[in-house]
Amino acid sequence: MPFIEEVLGHWPEALEEILALPVRWNPERFAFWLRQDLPFVEALYRYQVELLREAPQAHRAPLLHALVATVEELDWLLAQGADPQGEVHPVRREYIALLEEMALLPYPYRLVLFYFMNRLFLEAWSAHVAEGGPWQELSEHWSAPEFQAVLFDLEVMAQGLASGLDPGLLRDYLGRILEMEKRTWSLLL
Amino acid sequence: MPFIEEVLGHWPEALEEILALPVRWNPERFAFWLRQDLPFVEALYRYQVELLREAPQAHRAPLLHALVATVEELDWLLAQGADPQGEVHPVRREYIALLEEMALLPYPYRLVLFYFMNRLFLEAWSAHVAEGGPWQELSEHWSAPEFQAVLFDLEVMAQGLASGLDPGLLRDYLGRILEMEKRTWSLLL
Numbered sequence: 001m002p003f004i005e006e007v008l009g010h011w012p013e014a015l016e017e018i019l020a021l022p023v024r025w026n027p028e029r030f031a032f033w034l035r036q037d038l039p040f041v042e043a044l045y046r047y048q049v050e051l052l053r054e055a056p057q058a059h060r061a062p063l064l065h066a067l068v069a070t071v072e073e074l075d076w077l078l079a080q081g082a083d084p085q086g087e088v089h090p091v092r093r094e095y096i097a098l099l100e101e102m103a104l105l106p107y108p109y110r111l112v113l114f115y116f117m118n119r120l121f122l123e124a125w126s127a128h129v130a131e132g133g134p135w136q137e138l139s140e141h142w143s144a145p146e147f148q149a150v151l152f153d154l155e156v157m158a159q160g161l162a163s164g165l166d167p168g169l170l171r172d173y174l175g176r177i178l179e180m181e182k183r184t185w186s187l188l189l
Numbered sequence: 190m191p192f193i194e195e196v197l198g199h200w201p202e203a204l205e206e207i208l209a210l211p212v213r214w215n216p217e218r219f220a221f222w223l224r225q226d227l228p229f230v231e232a233l234y235r236y237q238v239e240l241l242r243e244a245p246q247a248h249r250a251p252l253l254h255a256l257v258a259t260v261e262e263l264d265w266l267l268a269q270g271a272d273p274q275g276e277v278h279p280v281r282r283e284y285i286a287l288l289e290e291m292a293l294l295p296y297p298y299r300l301v302l303f304y305f306m307n308r309l310f311l312e313a314w315s316a317h318v319a320e321g322g323p324w325q326e327l328s329e330h331w332s333a334p335e336f337q338a339v340l341f342d343l344e345v346m347a348q349g350l351a352s353g354l355d356p357g358l359l360r361d362y363l364g365r366i367l368e369m370e371k372r373t374w375s376l377l378l
Contacts, residue, residue, distance in 0.1 A: 049241045049242050057267065060234075061261075064256060064260060071249045071250050078246065
């Protein structure tokens with residue numbers, strides 16, 4: 001996908017920064033950090049439902065499968081004791097506000113940015129998360145062929161829309177997503 | 190589910206009327222009637238997405254599976270040559286307007302009415318549609334254990350919400366749904 005890679009030229013560098021964060025690996029701290037993610041995943045659920053409202057027929061099935069994955073992740077977080085009424089960490093709150101701002105963009109931007117959030121998160125997850133532990137389920141979920149197929153579909157859909165978009169606007173939002181991912185993972189430093 | 194059956198006391202009678210309609214069975218006419226259903230199923234898609242926006246976590250997975258079924262039905266209708274730009278029959282238009290009116294009701298009403306629409310449509314379908322034909326796929330889809338499980342989940346969810354609702358309001362809308370189903374099937378007389 002030359003276009004997307006071109007537009008997002010500073011992706012590799014900012015991503016490398018995230019992947020290189022010297023996260024201190026501690027299973028209990030990590031499980032706490034993960035449970036704290038509940039309000040963000042809930043905001044992601046709303047973002048995805050808004051995508052479905054405007055999605056053309058060809059996009060709907062992949063978006064639904066991605067949403068099933070999000071709902072399963074919420075189930076998992078709740079089963080692990082995440083508190084829906086708990087106080088929301090300021091960094092998560094800021095990331096949620098960014099999502100809500102992005103939800104006001106036209107559909108093609110929202111779709112392309114949704115693809116990037118998924119790809120980015122999974123790359124960071126693979127770099128930082130040790131095998132084993134109660135989150136093994138989540139890891140298996142994301143590496144399963146079904147979810148890889150969803151990601152591939154999202155990539156194709158994003159590529160199909162990207163050429164009509166303003167590269168500067170996309171780059172700005174991508175930069176802000178990368179910044180929020182960096183700050184989120186930095187909570188584990 | 191005593192409550193729902195009680196509230197909707199006139200259901201059996203009105204349903205019997207629909208099941209007893211002397212539909213003239215002609216495969217080509219039926220296929221045409223089915224393709225004409227595209228704009229209604231599209232409206233149902235929107236209705237279901239609106240449900241997802243407000244659904245509590247426990248309702249989301251079943252609603253998503255129901256929505257996957259709707260998207261597959263749209264795919265099937267398009268593959269059969271249904272025309273998204275085609276003129277919409279006045280009876281379908283009226284049914285769509287009813288759906289749009291129902292979409293303004295509070296979530297519990299919308300969920301209960303969605304369950305009834307599914308149940309009612311499937312009973313009428315089983316009564317009127319001959320085996321074989323290109324729509325065999327759709328029939329198999331709806332009789333598959335996965336979809337039966339979704340219907341069962343919807344029933345349990347509807348029952349869980351129904352006792353807090355105004356029986357008169359529910360009954361009014363149910364009456365209007367039954368009337369629209371009757372008029373829709375009557376296009377085949």
